[in-house]
Each structure stands twice: as structure tokens, then as C-alpha cells.
Amino acid sequence: MTEEKQFDIDTLLAQAGNRDNHDQNNAISTPIYLASNFRHRDLEDVENFDPKKQYSYSRLATPTRHVLEETLAKLENGTAAFATSSGMAAIQLVFSLFSSGDEIVTSDDLYGGSFRYFDYLAEHYGVKFSKWNGRDYNKLAALITPKTKAVWLETPSNPTMKIIDINRVATIAHHANANILVCVDNTFLTPVYQQPILSGADIVVHSATKYLSGHNDMLAGAVIAKSAEIGETLAFNFNTTGATLDPFDSWLLLRSLKTLSVRMTRHTANAKYVAASLAKLPQVQKVLYPGQGGMISFYVQNLDQVDQLFKRLKIISFAESLGGVESLLTIPAMQTHKDMAEAARLKLGITDELLRLSVGLENPADLAADLTQALGD
Numbered sequence: 001m002t003e004e005k006q007f008d009i010d011t012l013l014a015q016a017g018n019r020d021n022h023d024q025n026n027a028i029s030t031p032i033y034l035a036s037n038f039r040h041r042d043l044e045d046v047e048n049f050d051p052k053k054q055y056s057y058s059r060l061a062t063p064t065r066h067v068l069e070e071t072l073a074k075l076e077n078g079t080a081a082f083a084t085s086s087g088m089a090a091i092q093l094v095f096s097l098f099s100s101g102d103e104i105v106t107s108d109d110l111y112g113g114s115f116r117y118f119d120y121l122a123e124h125y126g127v128k129f130s131k132w133n134g135r136d137y138n139k140l141a142a143l144i145t146p147k148t149k150a151v152w153l154e155t156p157s158n159p160t161m162k163i164i165d166i167n168r169v170a171t172i173a174h175h176a177n178a179n180i181l182v183c184v185d186n187t188f189l190t191p192v193y194q195q196p197i198l199s200g201a202d203i204v205v206h207s208a209t210k211y212l213s214g215h216n217d218m219l220a221g222a223v224i225a226k227s228a229e230i231g232e233t234l235a236f237n238f239n240t241t242g243a244t245l246d247p248f249d250s251w252l253l254l255r256s257l258k259t260l261s262v263r264m265t266r267h268t269a270n271a272k273y274v275a276a277s278l279a280k281l282p283q284v285q286k287v288l289y290p291g292q293g294g295m296i297s298f299y300v301q302n303l304d305q306v307d308q309l310f311k312r313l314k315i316i317s318f319a320e321s322l323g324g325v326e327s328l329l330t331i332p333a334m335q336t337h338k339d340m341a342e343a344a345r346l347k348l349g350i351t352d353e354l355l356r357l358s359v360g361l362e363n364p365a366d367l368a369a370d371l372t373q374a375l376g377d
């Protein structure tokens with residue numbers, strides 16, 4: 001794993017799964033192993049079983065997922081990676097590290113499903129969460145107590161595109177207590193633009209449903225751990241809880257990763273074009289674009305305009321999710337963030353007039369024209 005680290009991420013991505021030792025026929029594309037179980041030679045084989053190199057039962061490890069996990073670990077500079085059945089399963093796997101009474105500090109502008117899960121953990125398991133505004137770093141230090149086990153953040157934030165300095169967060173958290181796990185949900189920027197472990201994070205998670213797979217055709221998640229020790233605990237918990245990614249979807253994700261870098265470059269170019277075009281429209285109050293990636297949020301003037309926009313769009317689909325080749329438009333207040341308390345939502349600027357656009361890989365002038373005609377008189 002380590003010997004290939006000198007290669008650029010473009011090379012790692014294009015070569016994902018090639019030249020690994022899992023296929024005796026030297027196939028360039030990783031084969032799909034549909035076996036749920038693997039034969040042992042004899043008792044000695046079982047006694048000396050090495051789960052990192054051998055297979056027994058596919059929940060523990062299976063070749064296609066193994067190749068994917070090795071690739072994910074390399075891309076995010078970790079020592080271990082886990083491919084899960086969804087992004088939420090990835091987040092749940094990380095939380096298998098914590099117990100009742102543990103305290104977690106989170107940034108205040110997260111994926112709606114993360115908030116829903118954190119509320120659930122607080123209610124049913126007595127995990128305590130405190131919210132940090134993502135801006136005031138002195139406040140972050142003040143929120144950390146002797147019981148704090150992790151800091152959880154997304155940057156840019158979802159959906160209001162705030163940028164958090166991962167390095168600064170990691171320095172503050174680790175200064176307070178070296179064992180605090182700094183966890184970053186890297187779904188929006190992907191390792192092409194942001195590698196949190198290099199900025200001091202301990203754990204990276206992804207909803208691979210989004211950019212990593214990139215084609216609006218699968219659900220998957222990933223957890224990448226910096227330390228081997230945390231990796232060992234996660235491996236045990238992963239096999240115990242069981243939300244693993246199946247071999248076919250592991251292959252599909254591995255295949256998708258090969259084009260991640262070119263897709264991200266084009267998502268960015270398209271989003272820059274569309275953001276500039278939106279900013280010129282009189283119906284658009286404000287455009288939020290962090291400068292990289294394919295996600296744009298923007299405010300229109302009223303709910304009537306929102307309805308008209310959704311009805312008139314010819315290319316962009318009114319649909320949840322993000323990160324795929326097809327452009328999608330959502331209304332976070334009614335979709336991704338609908339389970340958030342209204343007051344908290346409004347405080348973050350998630351009003352009914354806020355729309356979130358996942359800019360796809362279509363021609364950017366066509367996308368800009370679609371939005372212009374749909375918002376027009």
C-alpha cells in the first residue's frame with residue numbers, strides 16, 4: 001500500500017484495482033467475487049488465519065471489497081478503509097467507537113441525515129452532542145470537555161457552504177486531548193480536492209453514493225482511519241455490525257473511482273460557469289459557491305419562484321442527492337433538512353427560498369440557459 005503513495009492521485013484513481021494480487025489471471029479490471037464463503041485447506045489454515053490476506057466469510061472480507069478498501073485507504077492517506085452499504089452506515093460505523101455518556105462536538109451545518117442520527121443517539125444511547133458554529137475557534141476550544149471523544153465536521157458545509165479550517169480544528173482538539181478523534185465527512189470535495197488526514201484529521205467518512213460513485217445509480221459509504229489501532233477496532237465492529245458493501249456494488253464503485261478526477265475537474269468548471277450565470281439573474285438574491293466542486297446553493301425571492309422553477313426545468317431534475325453526472329436541484333428545507341427543528345434551520349439560513357444545485361456534467365451553457373428560462377417571466 002505505502003509504496004504507491006508517491007503517485008499522483010490521478011494515477012491512483014485510474015489504476016484503482018489494477019496490479020493487485022487478487023486475481024491469478026492478471027485481469028486489468030478487478031473481478032467480481034460473488035462468493036459468500038471460502039474453503040479452508042485444513043485445521044492449520046484456520047489456526048493461522050490472517051484476515052488481512054485470507055478469506056473465510058464475506059462479511060469479514062471479500063476480494064472485490066478488499067481491493068476497493070485498499071484503494072480508498074490510499075486515496076485518503078489512511079491505514080485502513082471500510083466500504084459500507086450507505087453513507088449513513090459509514091457514519092454509524094464510526095459511532096460504534098463511542099459509548100453512552102461520551103461527548104461529541106459537531107459543526108452546526110451538517111447533512112440532515114447526520115443530525116437525525118445524532119438526535120437518535122442522544123435519545124436512545126445517551127451520547128451527548130454540542131454544536132459549534134464552525135467559525136469561532138475559541139468557542140470550539142471551550143466546548144471540549146474531559147468527556148469529549150470526537151469533533152465531527154463537514155466542510156464545505158451542507159447546504160450553506162461554510163468553510164472550516166480542518167488543520168485548526170485538529171490542532172485545537174488534539175491540544176486539548178490527543179485522543180480526541182477529528183472526523184471529517186469529505187463527501188462534497190472528495191480526496192481530489194481535500195485530504196483531511198493530511199490536515200490532521202483522524203477519520204474520514206464519505207457518502208460514496210455521491211461523487212465517489214458519481215452516476216446516481218448506487219448507495220455506498222466509506223470510512224477511512226488514520227491509525228492502525230482505530231482501524232483494528234473498526235474492523236472488529238464492522239464485522240460485528242455487518243453493514244458491508246456487496247461485491248457487485250464494490251466493483252461498481254471501484255470502476256467509478258477511475259474517472260473521479262476528470263469528473264471533479266469538469267464538475268468544478270461547470271459549477272463556476274453556472275454560479276456566475278445565476279449571480280446575474282435578477283430573481284436570484286444570493287449565490288453560495290465555495291470555489292471547488294459541483295455544489296451551489298442559491299436564494300430566490302419567494303416560494304412561488306421555487307415552484308415555477310421546478311415545473312419549468314427541462315434538463316435539471318427536481319430530485320434529492322448530489323454528485324452525479326446528471327444535474328439535480330433540491331429544496332433543503334423540505335427535503336434533506338426537513339427533520340431539523342425549524343428554528344435551528346432558519347438560524348443556519350436554510351429558508352424555504354434556499355435551493356441546492358448539484359451541477360452535473362452536461363454542457364454548462366445548456367444548464368445556465370435551463371435555469372434562466374425556468375426562472376424567467
Ligand SMILES: *Cc1c(COP(=O)(O)O)cnc(C)c1O
Nearest residue numbers: 086087088111185187207209220
Ligand atoms: C448523502 C450524504 C450522507 C448520507 O449518505 P447515504 O449514502 O445517503 O446514506 C452523509 N453525508 C453527506 C454529506 C451526504 O451528502
